[in-house]
Amino acid sequence: MKMGQVILVGAGPGDPGLLTLKGRQAIESAEVVVYDRLVSQAILNLIPENAEKINVGKESAHHLVPQEEINQILLDKALEGKRVVRLKGGDPFLFGRGGEELELLAEHGVLFQEVPGITSAIAVPAYGGIPVTHRDYCSSLHIITGHQRAGKPLDIRFDALVKTGGTLVFLMGVSALANICKGLLDAGMEPDMPAAVVEKGTTPAQQSILATLSTLPDVAKQKQVKSPAIIIVGRVCTLSQKFDWFDKLPLKGKSVIVTRPKERAGTLSDRLRALGADVTEFPCIETIPCKPCTQMEQAVERIDAYQWLVFTSPAGVSTLMDMLYSTGRDVRALGRIRLAAIGPGTDRELRKHGLHADLIPQVYDGAHLGEALCQEKPTGRVLILRAQWGTPALTAALDSCKISYDDIRCYETRYTCPNTEQVRTLLTGEQAPIVTFTSASTVNGFAAALGDMDYSNITAACIGAQTEAEARKHGLRTITASQATMDALIQRIVEGE
């Protein structure tokens, strides 16, 4: 029988970019994933579609899955021979009950591994601009649980902590905040000792406050601080005024919806997140290769009859390559044909296969691609591999200079609406979101998924003129990139309206 195993993975504190490479590999090859409440959606999106997902952090009437039950689930799934990932917020072994979860597995001789995570105890202060140690201020760091059992006093040796003179970091301390500060004051810490709270750290909703030991409870109450939050006490807190980098990111506080197909959303989303945006992926279209694509196969069979091969999207390139590889061929089947790509994104896809475009137009759209081809004065036929409903501007340009071509539809774009409700809530919320559109078909997919609704609150960030025109047809307010590239689109979003 196949031996199962459990990998305990730390998912980091919230920012999905803080997942480790090893953690990511474990998630991507999991058969079962058992996860907690604090794990971000972008990390959950890495779970393979066919893997079983078990949410043990669900609060149904404030009733969490009891620890013993979680331990049992891990054991049962491993004994079934499954590769189980137990995904936990921050680091599994820091106030994460990781140790408890391994006990039962060890007893039963089940194989396990632990992949440490970036802990909120250090990363959350860091995103709040607070280095937990600094040679000028302290020589130790102490991480303490501020969890207080109902009706019981806090089990913390405040006198010992005060004597260390080090930075104190409290987790799970929001409800006991006043008691924690009082405990430290009673133990002799100066009332004007800098102290901070960072709520929902490393996420777009992060809120930080800087106060002193004596004022922190009141300020936190005023600002309605809620869990999860980290309390930091120590002189390093004052550095947050100087090092407050995360709150200063250009897209901090902005909500952005990315509408690319799932497999292409990653880089745009990551780059927007790195600028501080609150990104929601809404893959409202998907590209489906035509299968079998007899026309494309026949065209490749007589590839020598063509002088140029034209791609209008990365999906065209990947569809062709998939077809070649799955029929036991490779790029050599393309012979000496010249390659034209609509823009740098499509060229990048070619480069993945050791090819590069001989021609990219100055402006990255169908009409300019057609014109650029005309200027090359082809003497042979042109083969276009693109989507159903591709723009007629490309072929119109070729017609106008009497170039002969075959326009083959090798994939189609289908509308999908996986998380429509989540997006609808965002669109009707207080904060006006920006929606990115990287093609006219993403605009149509978006409108098809959401149906009739008031779009006046939304700003559509469009990659080019054709996309912009489509967005306007749907009554969207638009901003448009100066050039049809991700760089220019991101730049335009940063510039704002």
Ligand code: SAH
């Ligand atoms: N194992 C986790 C901690 C689990 S205890 C880790 O290493 O980070 C849960 C506590 O962690 C919360 O009560 C809060 O104090 C802290 N925490 C976790 N994520 C946080 C975040 N994004 N922002 C602020 N505090 C966080």
